[in-house]
Amino acid sequence: MTGEEAQTNGHRIGVYVCHCGTNIAGVVDVEHVSEWAKDALGDRGVVVGKDYKFMCSDLGQELIQKDIEREGLDRVVVAACSPHLHEKTFRNATERGGLNPYLCEMASIREQVSWVHTNKAIATEKAKAMISGAVERVKEHESLEPFRVPIEEATLIVGGGIAGIQSALEIANAGHPVYLVEREPSIGGHMAQFDKTFPTLDCSACILTPRMSEVGVHPNIELLTWSEVEKVEGYVGNFAVTIRKKASYVINEDCTGCGICWQKCPKKVIDDKFEVGLGYRKAIYTPFEQAVPKYPVIDHDNCTYFEKGSCKACEKFCPTEAINFEDEDEVITVNVGNIVLATGYDLFDARRIPQYGYGRLANVFTSLEFERMTNAAGPTDGDIVLRDGVTAPKSVGIVHCVGSRDRNFNNYCSSICCMQSLKFAHLVHERTGAEVFNFYIDIRTPAKEYDEFYQRVLDEGTRFVRGRVAEVTDAARLPGEEGKLIVQVEDTLAGQQRRIPVDMVILSAALEPRTDAYETAKKFGIACSANGWFTEKHPKLDPVATMTEGVFIAGCSTGPKDIPATVSQGSAAAARILSYIEMGELALEPVRATVIAEQCSGCRICNDLCPFNAISYDAETELSEINIALCQGCGTCVAACPAGAITGTGFSNEQVLAQIEGLLMLNVEPQPVAEPA
Amino acid sequence: MKYMFYPGCSLHRSARPYLDSLAAIQEKLTMELQEVEDWNCCGATEYMSVYRAPAHALVGRNLALAQQQSNGSDTVMAACSACYLNLEKTENYMRTDEELNNKVNTALAEGDLHYDAGSIQVRHLLDIIYNDVGMDRIKNLVTNPLEGLKVAAYYGCMIVRPDVNQRWNSPEYPTVLEELMEALGAEVIDFPMKTHCCSGHMTQISSDVAYELIRRLIYGATHYEADILVTLCPMCQLNLDAYQIEMNNHFDTDYVMPILYFTQLMGLAFGIEPEELGIGREFVSAKQALAKIGAPVPDEVPEKGKPRRKKKKEEGLPMPQVSTRFNGGSK
Amino acid sequence: MNTTAEPAAPVREGEAATAEPSFLRWIENNTPGDSRLIMCIQCGTCGGSCPSGPDMDHSPRQVFAMVRAGLKDEALSSNTPWYCVSCYLCTVRCPQEVHITDIMYTLKSKAIEEGMAQVDAAKVWSETFIGYVEEYGRSFELGLATRHNIRHRPMGMTRAASLGVGMLAKGRIDLTPQVIEDVGQLRLILWKAKELEAEQ
Incomplete structure (x- = not known):
């Protein structure tokens, strides 16, 4: 097919070329392109060709609306940015003009042309070709109606840290049911481990535990601790979630939380979760005193009865006969309309930097160990002491950026460590009077009252050494180093290599995605960034939504952040969900893939490829089936199907082939065109 | 092979x-x-x-x-x-x-x-011996286990750094040589300077710099109570052995830390005669140290003065749960 | 810092750094692979890790800053590259994966080329060593030690001599150099390689 053979088929098409300020107009000759569209594509149905500074502005949209009414347009092509950004905008404008919104097509001449080319002549020709393709494609478009799905009122929240707690309370207080799933025996998350919070030095437990108890007694919240999500089926508005409630060997209905069982339990275990290895718990335990719920669990792997077949001390002493050694895992299914993933972070394993000596040198501690140490309810009752449990340090080195901003480990900044390290400096100073050295690359204190806190710590006499620590060693070689930990560093401001002997070293370790983050993402049909954090639908404008409708994310699972930001995201996710619940039903994009049953051979190639878990295999019909509510219309299956048995509404073969033909109608060789002004 | x-x-x-x-x-x-x-x-x-x-x-x-x-x-x-x-x-x-x-x-x-x-x-x-020959074969070859010999395993720099093809488990704290020495029956000490510099060519350029780098290593091995420091690099051996005496003169110290090649200790454990292994050609005699495993003792034994290391108390807060061997490299 | 490259009078934007791109680019182009020199964030891991750091005029990162600022004379006359012991600690610890040790080699060769190498002992040691390699195809420890010591005596002639005698007694040094068979072939290869390098 050539340009001359192309038919108008009675179409009246409007082509609108956006300058995007200078984003597009700086590289593409937009005036030339819009005139060309009207002149050269006239025989292919184009009746309007216009350019405008910002097509997405109200005035730009009005242009489209008015032309539909006045010129009787039946198709619209907007050559502007990526459809990711403004497809909705221009579809709405088209609809306001009286056309079905799906009769509008975008040509991405910013992301695919002006931002990736420097040669103006070539860029201009390529923009024309893309418009030509869009014009041919839009002729094949059909009017579509969105799907409507009802929204189940209940919400699932995964993760009982402060982000999950916040989301749960917001939704429950609005009167809607919430299931809150937590894999540990208590909610509270990392915040429950901390002593003080920066920069106000509020006691972490004092501000957190009221929220925890509120969750515990809330009539709208069903708390599922010691539980994990196994499977997620369904789609926005109607998810069916399978949850495994792990055997706790305690009958919660009978347990009063009196604590006799763990007092009597003879088995002492190093607590590597809540106390991060710095303290002990029993084999039957709650992680901490203010745990919510108050019911303990038995750690099967460490329980003497399960190991040796006898003991049962807890059962013997339990006043309410609430111990049940026959307990088994229980698997339940709940139906929810929306999901919040607030699964938090893991701390970087500081042993991966052997030159810092963690795990080898007794008095090197991680940030989380130090949090437990300073906590009045922690293993040392809040005393800052060396690993011997008694000696107070006379000098302490605090190392920033351990595993962060380091291409050997994590190339991102963990964002909280500067403030955390300043907080540690203050606490050491206040409680021990020891000399404190903070070793940093840059001090990053960008939030409210943060830099003021830095000033305060400076004023307290903390010694700041600008330099990333090279190594921590106990190998003394100079007078005064014997028996000390020596922090070797270049003081970059003094330009000297220094060896600073201290009694204790604290490593401000990086925040990392949970080790099972990819697995979790796959389970819920969402994506992870290259670093492993959950990916937002839009990093700025939609930071708590994901590309999967109905699945929201909050807190550190999306990237390192402090408590205020985490709480904000918990609330934001709840707000998004409340508006869905309020709507009662949701309109979904009709751009979907469908299986043509006669052509499907049941090979299942498409099943695993679908990034949204939308395709399943029906053993009875021996065909693959697409769940239209889960399908996001990405087209992966359409391209992958060896039998061509999957077609896409909104991206049918006819439409895609017409677009390709349209693209190829132009010979994109550098033509001598006028340089844009 | x-x-x-x-x-x-x-x-x-x-x-x-x-x-x-x-x-x-x-x-x-x-x-x-x-x-x-x-x-x-x-x-x-x-x-x-x-x-x-x-x-x-x-x-x-x-x-x-x-x-x-x-x-x-x-x-x-x-x-x-x-x-x-x-x-x-x-x-x-x-x-x-x-x-x-x-x-x-x-x-x-x-x-x-x-x-x-x-x-x-x-x-x-070392890579070939560890990975291709394997520890099981080595253990089977041992006839005279090096029992009681305290060994500091020393790698120096260039074998583990920059490690362009990522053959070693850590550029800072490798453990392969330790495993080999344990397979020979030796007692391996935790030597934090195992990949520090022996001073390289600095002996020829600035002896002050060189002597200090050599002193750190010899002092370190002595401090951690090694009988012998075992190496796998000719430059390291030369600097730590031949220049140890010069270093002692320079600082007025009297360290005696014999430096042998790991292949020499393998030979001893396999029952090969010391002479065949080139033992005796080192500057700082290894004979006294080797007497611990039954090798012939020389007539005169130099005095060996070592600072004692304090024993850690077994009380207090638990150490991080870590295997004695670090196996996760950064690269 | 006092510099000769720095202009005396204020200049318009763009003029001040005329020396910078070419010197920086030269160093980058003459370091094998991607040197990542421009990625340095001045954190000091290199200077903190360096075993001979205390004896260096500048930390490696300071030299990189000079290179980036176009301070060619200062960078090339620093003793820093000459005190590098090639231990690669800085390279493996560098959070920005800058190829620090390799850049040190590049700086040394440039300093020799420009006649600016400040640490004579190091320069002469390298050159003496290379001389033997090119003459025999192998290094010659006895010759090296004596020839070098006569000029530089890093440890004093008497001590060096006693060490040499010790080496001889232990059978660990030869009195005559070993020569490879096809030393002519080696010289042709090296001559061509030098010619190719000079073409740049």
Whole structure:
């Protein structure tokens, strides 16, 4: 097919070329392109060709609306940015003009042309070709109606840290049911481990535990601790979630939380979760005193009865006969309309930097160990002491950026460590009077009252050494180093290599995605960034939504952040969900893939490829089936199907082939065109 | 198991005991070594300090010869860390830097040679013993376990750094040599300076710098109560052994820390006579230390003064849950 | 810092850094692979890790800053590259994966080329070493030690001599150099490589 053979088929098409300020107009000759569209594509149905500074502005949209009414347009092509950004905008404008919104097509001449080319002549020709393709494609478009799905009122929240707690309370207080799933025996998350919070030095437990108890007694919240999500089926508005409630060997209905069982339990275990290895718990335990719920669990792997077949001390002493050694895992299914993933972070394993000596040198501690140490309810009752449990340090080195901003480990900044390290400096100073050295690359204190806190710590006499620590060693070689930990560093401001002997070293370790983050993402049909954090639908404008409708994310699972930001995201996710619940039903994009049953051979190639878990295999019909509510219309299956048995509404073969033909109608060789002004 | 062998200049000279002990254990390890014929010096760290492309051409000739003579093995084994690194680096840069590859091959063409980047594997002796021979075979060969001998395993720098092909488990805290020494029955101490610098060529450039670097290592090994420091690099051995006396003079200290090659200790554990292993040619005599495992004691035994290390208390807060062996490298 | 490259009078934007791109680019282009020199964030891991750091005029990162600022004379006359012991600690610890040790080699060769190498002992040691390699194809420890010591005596002639005698007694040093068979071929290769390098 050539340009001359192309038919108008009675179409009246409007082509609108956006300058995007200078984003597009700086590289593409937009005036030339819009005139060309009207002149050269006239025989292919184009009746309007216009350019405008910002097509997405109200005035730009009005242009489209008015032309539909006045010129009787039946198709619209907007050559502007990526459809990711403004497809909705221009579809709405088209609809306001009286056309079905799906009769509008975008040509991405910013992301695919002006931002990736420097040669103006070539860029201009390529923009024309893309418009030509869009014009041919839009002729094949059909009017579509969105799907409507009802929204189940209940919400699932995964993760009982402060982000999950916040989301749960917001939704429950609005009167809607919430299931809150937590894999540990208590909610509270990392915040429950901390002593003080920066920069106000509020006691972490004092501000957190009221929220925890509120969750515990809330009539709208069903708390599922010691539980994990196994499977997620369904789609926005109607998810069916399978949850495994792990055997706790305690009958919660009978347990009063009196604590006799763990007092009597003879088995002492190093607590590597809540106390991060710095303290002990029993084999039957709650992680901490203010745990919510108050019911303990038995750690099967460490329980003497399960190991040796006898003991049962807890059962013997339990006043309410609430111990049940026959307990088994229980698997339940709940139906929810929306999901919040607030699964938090893991701390970087500081042993991966052997030159810092963690795990080898007794008095090197991680940030989380130090949090437990300073906590009045922690293993040392809040005393800052060396690993011997008694000696107070006379000098302490605090190392920033351990595993962060380091291409050997994590190339991102963990964002909280500067403030955390300043907080540690203050606490050491206040409680021990020891000399404190903070070793940093840059001090990053960008939030409210943060830099003021830095000033305060400076004023307290903390010694700041600008330099990333090279190594921590106990190998003394100079007078005064014997028996000390020596922090070797270049003081970059003094330009000297220094060896600073201290009694204790604290490593401000990086925040990392949970080790099972990819697995979790796959389970819920969402994506992870290259670093492993959950990916937002839009990093700025939609930071708590994901590309999967109905699945929201909050807190550190999306990237390192402090408590205020985490709480904000918990609330934001709840707000998004409340508006869905309020709507009662949701309109979904009709751009979907469908299986043509006669052509499907049941090979299942498409099943695993679908990034949204939308395709399943029906053993009875021996065909693959697409769940239209889960399908996001990405087209992966359409391209992958060896039998061509999957077609896409909104991206049918006819439409895609017409677009390709349209693209190829132009010979994109550098033509001598006028340089844009 | 057949390998090509690049001995390098040191093994024929100052590190003769290394070569002799390798020759003595080679058969037991069923290693067949084919020496690269007419090999030339790798340039150490010096050639690269003055020239760039010629430094790689110098190494390139060795790689080209190895490729040409290759007969049943594409692996070139080096026992000297500097040789190993230079061969490995040139191989790697020729593979990844097209411009350099062209220059080196243009130069090699003058001598009717050519090297196809990627055709030769460069490996260190320790890597081959650990991974190809394997610890099980080694344990079976031990007839005279080194029981009671406290060994500081010392790697120096260039075998584990920069580790262009990621062959080692850590550039800072490798554990392979320790495992080998334990397999021989020795008691291995945790030696935090195991990959610190022996001072390299600084003995020739600034003796003050060199003596201090040597002192740190000797002091460290003494402080951690090692009987002997075991090494795998001729330069490390030379600096720590031959210059130990000079260092003692310089600081007015009296350290006595014998420095042996790991192949020499393997030989002893396999029941080979010390003399055959080149033992006795070291400057700081190893005889007193070796007396602990039943090797002949010399007539006069020098006094050995060591600072005692305080024992850690077994009370207080638990240490992080860590296996005694660090196995996760950063790279 | 006092510099000769710094202009005396204020200049318009763009003029001040005329020396910078060419010197920086030269160093980058003459370091094998991607040197990542421009990625340095001045954290000091290199200077903190360096075993001979206390004896260096500048930390490696300071030299990189000079290179980036176009302070060619200062960078090339620093003793820093000459005190590098090639231990690669800085390279493996560098959070920005800058190829620090390799850049040190590049700086040394440039300093020799420009006649600016400040640490004579190091320069002469390298050159003496290379001399033997080019003459025999192998290094010659006895020759090296004596020839070098006569000029530089890093440890004093008497001590060096006693060490040499010790080496001889232990059978760890040869009195005559080993020569490879085809030393002519090696010289042709090296001559060509030098010619190619000079073409740049």
